[in-house]
Amino acid sequence: MESNKQGSSDSFWARIRRPSTKYSVLTLAAVFFGIGMLFLGGFNAAMDVVGTLEFCGTTCHEMRDTVYKEYMQNIHYKNRTGVRAICTDCHVPRPWFQKVWRKGTAGLDVLVGKATGVVDTPEKFEAKRMEMASIEWKRMTASRSIECRACHDFDAMDPKRQKPAARQKHDAARQEGKHCIECHKGIAHKLPKEYKGDSEEEE
Ligand code: HEC
Ligand code: HEC
Ligand code: HEC
Structure with missing residues (x-):
């Protein structure tokens, strides 16, 4: 049972988590892509907020x-x-x-x-x-x-x-x-x- 579970998780999650060269490159790429997107998205979102009429017009008296x-x-x-x-x-x-x-x-x-x-x-x-x-x-x-x-x-x-x-x-x-x-x-x-x-x- 235990080993079976282990085995099935090994097939996907464990392999993805395992720091083998093969996957770490993939994982790293994904992580950096994710961070990049988050940064860009966050940056754009921040620009959107800072750029609104309300923000510019009313943030400071x-x-x-x-x-x-x-x-x-x-x-x-x-x-x-x-x-x-x-x-x-x-x-x-x-x-x-x-x-x-x-x-x-x-x-x-x-x-x-x-x-x-x-x-x-x-x-x-x-x-x-x-x-x-x-x-x-x-x-x-x-x-x-x-x-x-x-x-x-x-x-x-x-x-x-x-x-x-x-x-x-x-x-x-x-x-x-x-x-x-x-x-x-x-x-x-x-x-x-x-x-x-x-x-x-x-x-
Ligand atoms: C985002 C678009 C936009 C930008 C940028 C913009 N305007 Fe306008 N402007 C309008 C609109 C819309 C009207 C009103 C048009 C109407 O209803 O007749 C208008 C009206 C005017 C009028 C007529 C005023 C009146 O009382 O009849 C002048 C003059 C004018 N704009 C000058 C400028 C100048 C100078 C700038 C740059 C510093 C500028 N506008 C930037 C959209 C813009
Ligand atoms: C050499 C001076 C001059 C320049 C340059 C100029 N204008 Fe004008 N404009 C005037 C004068 C004078 C009026 C009439 C008086 C008024 O309404 O302020 C006028 C009126 C207007 C009007 C109102 C028109 C009406 O009859 O309701 C708008 C809109 C306008 N200008 C937009 C612009 C825009 C946009 C630019 C740049 C692309 C521009 N003007 C460049 C002098 C100028
Ligand atoms: C249609 C164009 C236009 C829009 C929209 C506009 N401004 Fe301006 N703003 C100007 C121009 C042109 C000047 C230069 C002075 C002048 O001609 O009145 C100026 C000047 C200023 C100044 C310098 C002080 C002064 O009165 O000259 C501040 C601060 C400012 N704007 C803030 C804002 C903020 C905040 C908003 C939005 C709530 C805004 N502006 C919307 C065209 C615009």
Whole structure:
């Protein structure tokens, strides 16, 4: 009985457990594959959590009481067609791997670092807003507003349905190779009070 049981388990479990070269390679491969998948899965899951609107907007009160609140009143939060842009759409560079490794992350770190702790009251936040906004403007200028253009495209706009001012500016912008953030600052949050406007915009 005992030996029989032993024998049958030997056929599968024991063989798999036995540290023979043959199986340990297989087992090791499986284990590493498993760990790899877990790591990737966990990493992706973590990215998914960290990337949600709720996480970015409400985890720390610095964001919750300022930019998040403003954003909740913004067209990018709620609009006629129901297409939503969340924090990461505008603040995390594309494509995905860039999001994780590249300069963009450093930029994001700076932004988050500036916002958390340092600016722990809405008043302190306002005092630092210009500095933080400038970081994002600089980054979006360098990317030629690629974050915006992931959703918006001059080609996809119907000028006939835009205000004459927009139509005219967009026409010229396209010719001159200008991009969104050059003219559209403060499209999701309040503008810093120190911001006096770009010459292009304020005429
Ligand atoms: C995830 C997609 C997405 C991203 C990214 C995005 N937008 Fe939008 N944007 C929208 C949607 C959707 C609307 C609302 C469209 C509507 O209902 O008319 C909108 C509206 C706008 C409007 C019109 C505002 C108004 O009051 O009529 C401007 C200007 C604008 N976006 C600029 C930008 C700029 C600049 C960026 C980059 C910093 C950007 N958007 C990034 C999706 C996006
Ligand atoms: C040279 C300046 C300039 C550039 C560059 C520019 N815009 Fe505009 N845009 C304007 C002006 C001016 C208006 C009209 C005033 C307003 O609504 O803010 C406008 C209006 C809009 C509107 C509202 C249109 C309407 O009539 O309801 C959207 C959406 C928009 N822009 C998106 C973009 C996006 C996306 C980009 C980049 C692909 C971009 N703009 C680049 C100047 C510019
Ligand atoms: C449609 C694009 C867009 C979305 C969505 C968006 N932002 Fe922004 N954000 C900007 C731009 C552009 C700036 C640069 C300053 C400006 O123009 O208002 C900025 C600036 C900031 C700043 C610097 C302080 C300031 O007001 O300039 C913080 C912090 C910030 N965003 C956090 C967030 C958080 C948190 C969310 C989500 C709740 C979010 N943003 C959603 C476009 C966006």
